[in-house]
Amino acid sequence: MYTGLDPYSGSIYRNLLKFDLAMLEPNITIQKAVLRLYLTTRYQAGAPQQLDIYRLTNAFEETAVTWDNAPGSILTPDYTLVDDNNPNGYIDITMTDLVKDWYITPAANYGIMLQTTELTNSLLAFRTREYAESAMWPMLIIEYSLTHTVIYTSPVIGDFSYLSTSFVLEGHALETAYTITYESSAPTAGLAIVEQSQDDDTWAQSSSISLDPGETRTMNVSTPMVYERLSFVNAASAAMTDTVGSTIDVNSNINNSNETALRYESSNTLLPIDPDTGVMTLAVADTTTIIITAKYLDNFNYFSFEVIAAP
Missing domain, CATH: 2.60.40.1080 (Immunoglobulin-like)
Incomplete structure (x- = not known):
C-alpha cells in the first residue's frame, strides 16, 4: 500500500481506508482510537516525513475506485504524523475525535485518505489486509468503556434482565460499570453476582455486591472473557x-x-x-x-x- 511519489515511475499514490464500526456495542464511551500501520518501505530513510489523515466526504468502492473517480475529502487534514522511524515497524496515529464522530453518526463514516509529501523520494509502503500475517494489517484500535443501567423489579424471580432474557454480554475485553437498582418489596437484601465465561457454558464468578431493597449501587468489573452475565439471588421469605x-x-x-x-x-x-x-x-x-x-x-x-x- 504505497503513499507518496515513486521516484522511479513518477507515479503519485494515495491510500483510502475504511473501518466498519458496526461491531461496537451500543452505548459505549470511546476513550481512545489509534490507526496502526505497519511500515515496510521508506525512501527518505533517516529524515522526518509527514503523513496526513484526511476525512473522506463521500463513499468509494474498494475494487472500483481510481484516481479519477476518487471520493472527496476535507481540505485540511484531521491528523498529521511527522515520522522518522525506520522501516519494518508500526506507526500509530491517534484519531480519537474522528472515530467518536463516526460512532455517533455512522452514516458519516466514509473512511479516510492517507497522503504524504508528494515530492521526490517521498514514497512510503505499508502492509495491507492481503498480507499473510494479520498482525501487520492496517488496524483501528479502539479503547472504550461500557455502562449499563439494570433495573430489577419485584417480583424477585430469575436473573437480572437487560431485555427479557438473561443478561449475557458478548464482546471484547473491556471494563464494565453496572449501575444496579434493586426495586423490590422483598423481605431481605439481595446479592448481585457477575460471572464470566469463554464458551457461554462454564461460568466463573468475578465479583459481587449486596443490595438492600430500594438501594442503588455501582459495580465496576474487568471483563477479559468473551461472555458475561449478571445474576441475582435473594430470599423468597424472611x-x-x-x-x-x-x-x-x-x-x-x-x-x-x-x-x-x-x-x-x-x-x-x-x-x-x-x-x-x-x-x-x-x-x-x-x-x-x-x-x-x-x-x-x-x-x-x-x-x-x-x-x-x-x-
Missing part, C-alpha cells in the same frame, strides 16, 4: 420454619435461576449447615441466621434470612 428433627434445604427459600454457586453459613453452632449444599438438620428448637455468599468470592457481600426449628 424466614423458613420446620420442626425439630427435620432435614431442610435452604435453597428452597432462595431465588437463584442461574443456579449460581453459593456458600452457606449458620450463625448458631447448635444448628449447623453444610457450607456447600445448604442442607441442615434441625437438631434443637432454636433460631439461626443463614448467611449466603457467592461460593468462589470473598464473603464480604451477602444476604441472609432466618431458619426456625420449632418444637
Whole structure:
C-alpha cells in the first residue's frame, strides 16, 4: 500500500481506508482510537516525513475506485504524523475525535485518505489486509468503556434482565460499570453476582455486591472473557420454619435461576449447615441466621434470612 511519489515511475499514490464500526456495542464511551500501520518501505530513510489523515466526504468502492473517480475529502487534514522511524515497524496515529464522530453518526463514516509529501523520494509502503500475517494489517484500535443501567423489579424471580432474557454480554475485553437498582418489596437484601465465561457454558464468578431493597449501587468489573452475565439471588421469605428433627434445604427459600454457586453459613453452632449444599438438620428448637455468599468470592457481600426449628 504505497503513499507518496515513486521516484522511479513518477507515479503519485494515495491510500483510502475504511473501518466498519458496526461491531461496537451500543452505548459505549470511546476513550481512545489509534490507526496502526505497519511500515515496510521508506525512501527518505533517516529524515522526518509527514503523513496526513484526511476525512473522506463521500463513499468509494474498494475494487472500483481510481484516481479519477476518487471520493472527496476535507481540505485540511484531521491528523498529521511527522515520522522518522525506520522501516519494518508500526506507526500509530491517534484519531480519537474522528472515530467518536463516526460512532455517533455512522452514516458519516466514509473512511479516510492517507497522503504524504508528494515530492521526490517521498514514497512510503505499508502492509495491507492481503498480507499473510494479520498482525501487520492496517488496524483501528479502539479503547472504550461500557455502562449499563439494570433495573430489577419485584417480583424477585430469575436473573437480572437487560431485555427479557438473561443478561449475557458478548464482546471484547473491556471494563464494565453496572449501575444496579434493586426495586423490590422483598423481605431481605439481595446479592448481585457477575460471572464470566469463554464458551457461554462454564461460568466463573468475578465479583459481587449486596443490595438492600430500594438501594442503588455501582459495580465496576474487568471483563477479559468473551461472555458475561449478571445474576441475582435473594430470599423468597424472611424466614423458613420446620420442626425439630427435620432435614431442610435452604435453597428452597432462595431465588437463584442461574443456579449460581453459593456458600452457606449458620450463625448458631447448635444448628449447623453444610457450607456447600445448604442442607441442615434441625437438631434443637432454636433460631439461626443463614448467611449466603457467592461460593468462589470473598464473603464480604451477602444476604441472609432466618431458619426456625420449632418444637
